[in-house]
Structure formats: C-alpha cells, structure tokens
Amino acid sequence: MIKRNLGIFLILLLTVFAIGCSSQQTTKVEETKKQTLLETIHHRGTIKVGTEGTYPPFTFKNEKGELEGFDVDIINEVAKRLHVKAEFVPTEWKAMFVGLDSERFDVIANQVSINEKRLEKYDFSAPYTVSGAQIIVNKDTTDINTVEDFKGRKIGVTQGSNWEEIAKKAGANIQHYKGANEIFADVAAKRIEGSVNDRLYIAEYLLKNPNPNLKVGGKTFDTAKMGFAFRKGSPELVEAVDKALKEIQADGTYLKISQKWFGEDVSK
C-alpha cells in the first residue's frame, strides 16, 4: 500500500516538474525561431491574427457570421501589403496574450493599448488608433465625473485590460468581468456603480443600444494609443507591419476605413 502511494506521488511530482519546465522551454523555442517569423509568415502565405470578434465596431461577427470591423479592415490591408492573407483566430480576451505566447497566432489586432507594463513583455507596432478613456455610469449617479471619483467605488473592468489599470490606480473597488457588455449590463442594473472604457466603443454601444439607464460621466481623458501586439524577438515583422501602416496612411486607405467605421479620423 505504501509502495503504491509512493508511486502515485512520484508520478504527480513528475507531472508538476514537467509543467514547471515548460515555461523555460518556450523561450528556447522562440530563440531558434527568432530570425524566421516574418519568413515563416511569407512561407505560410498567411499571418495569423488573434482577435476577439466580440468588440464592435473594431472586431465583431455580422449576422452572417463573418468577421468585420475597423481592426479587421486595417490588419487585412496590412497583410495585403505583406503579400499574405490574414487568418483570424477568434479568441476571448482573457486568453489573448496566452494565445500569443503559445504561438497560436503571430499578432493581436484588438485595440490593444500600448502601456509600459505590456511593453516589458511584448513588442508593439506604431499606434493605429488614438482614442481616449470615457467613464460610463448609471443614469442616477451624479457624483462620478472624473477618474478620481472612482476611489472606493464599485467599478467593473475587463480582466487584464488597460481600463483595469486605470481604475486600480484610482483606488476603485474593482469587480472583474469577461467583457464590456457584461459590465455595462451590470452598471444599468446598479450592481456596480460605473466603468471606464474606450470612448469609441462607448459611443458605438450607446448608439446601437440606447439604454436609458446608462450615461457617460464627465469628459474624455487619458489619450490611449492602440497598436498591434507581437511576441518579442521578431523586429523584422514589426518593421514590416509599421511600413505597411505608413503606406496605408499615405495612400488614403486608412482614412477611408476610419471614416467608414467612425465618421472621423481616429489616428490623431
């Protein structure tokens, strides 16, 4: 009996050990592939793109089940200029960076805000959207007008989002959600007192879903710059994408796409 228990224990120990080693192995894999990601993409003929598909008007599925949106259009144009096709991998936000880490895709196109914490671990393209933060509250709330008012209040955020950082810094009592839709539903239901999100997204939400229980609080603040996120170690891919972004800015393609989704130029 003791022997058997020992056997089980050993197997468990080995499993834990193997899982522990796996993180070290990842870095090794990347080192050997370092020079070749752009070449791999050219060879494959596709660039794999991680995107939520649940974040309109940036990335979402239309009623026919086809992926659409601003980010989708932009990365499609970028891919065209790399002479490859964009292959989308619809991924939940909470699994987005782990998907990038585990090489499920080469790039994230999902309005990822560029911040210092993320720059430590990931590379970013030049920003392709400049937006701002906007507070959203229940219609009955009158005392949350700036981010400072978040202190001690119950604020909903998406796990791992830039908005989480902002609310945390302001000293909010944070509640985590899977996506912004769930957050806004709970603001309307008064389970939480407010939230903060991209001004472009909130505008789209309130336009498509006029909810009498919701209103924006105060003015837009904090310019947020969004870029495509890459694993570290493939500078030639980042460079190629940056070059493509510059091209679509110069030839007016970018402005056309921006006008189509927002009626304004969101690059500034």
Add this chain to the structure above:
Amino acid sequence: MLANREWDIVIASLSVLGEGAMVTIYLSVLAMLGAVMVGLLVALMRIFKIRIFELIAKVYVSFFRGTPLLVQLLILYFGLTSFHIMLEPFPAALIGLILHFGAYISEIFRGALVSIHIGQWEAGRSLGMSTMQVLQKIVLPQALRISIPSLWNCLIDILKSSSLASVITVPELTRQVEEQSSAQFVFMPYFLTLAVFYWVMVIAMGWVQEWLEKKLMIPGGSS
C-alpha cells in the same frame, strides 16, 4: 418587456446559431462515444486487479476527475504548445471532453460491474465459459443495463460542458451566441435562445434513453 426589434435580430442570425449547434452536436456525439469507450476500458482495468493497470487507471481517474474541465482544456490547447504539441481547437476540445468524462463514466461502469453478483461469474465459469465470455455474454449486458440512468446523466453533461470549448476558440453554439450578442448589443433574447437550443437537444437525448431502456428491458422483468 423585451423589444420585438431584439427578437428580429435573433431570428435573423438563427442560421449562424444553427451552424454552431451542428458543431456542438458533432463535438458532443464524438466525445460521448469516446468517453464511453475510455470509461469501459478503465473500469475493466480496475475490475481485473492487475497491479500496473489498476494503478494507471487510478491515477487517471484521480487526475481527470480531480481537476476542472476548463483547466484541462487550457492545458491541452495552450499548455502543450511548449512541448511542440500544437493541437487544433476541435481535437483539443474533443480529447479534453473524452478524458474528463471518461473518468466519470469509468466509475459508473465500475459500480455497475461490481454490483453483478459474484455467483453470476461462478455460474458462467462452471458452464465452461472463459472469463472473457462470461464478461461479454453475462456480466456486461446486465451491468450496462443498470448503468444507463447514471450514464445518461453524464452524457447530458458532456453536451452541456461542450460549451467550455468556446474558451479555446471552437466555433460551437455558445461561442456563436456570444459573438452575435456582443456585436448586436442584444443579450437576454440571445441567452434565452441559447438555453432553448441546449434544452431541446437534451430532450432529444432523453428520448434516446427511453427507447434504449425499453429495448434493453428484460421481458416480463420490472426494469
């Protein structure tokens, strides 16, 4: 209460939801078949007390029953890539469901097998049948009949748990509904529709169970 406009949106996307439902059915049926086979194999490994098989079976059941399906799926899909094992979403979900529910089903079968009186084995042996013949012709048919109600509980759970495959990007029913509802900003009608989809599928499974129980009923017997 709920605006007609919202239901119109749901109705317009029914064909996309239908595609998702097909993926759910395909994934679940394959997972059910696989889990029943794995469950039976593991139950037998534990019944015939051969040390090494018994140990393997015990560790297997302990791990896959002892950890959440969601965690297993995340390990299969994201974790294994560090070992250069790149499973596509669908196979990863299928393997996860089979291994997870195979562990539960093995316990259902084991319980049913040990509930068959030892005298049945002895009677079969005394008629000159081999162990395999006794198992095949006498013990298994009785054990399977006993196990159907609890087995079906587990199979229904497979169908519903397949919704977790949405996390590893399988375009099944739940994922399709999440995509549609977030794009249209319509929630309650979509969630209600989603619930009805699953409910209808489970009702259909209930019919299969009734049919099977009737078919396997001992003529003149009570069960």
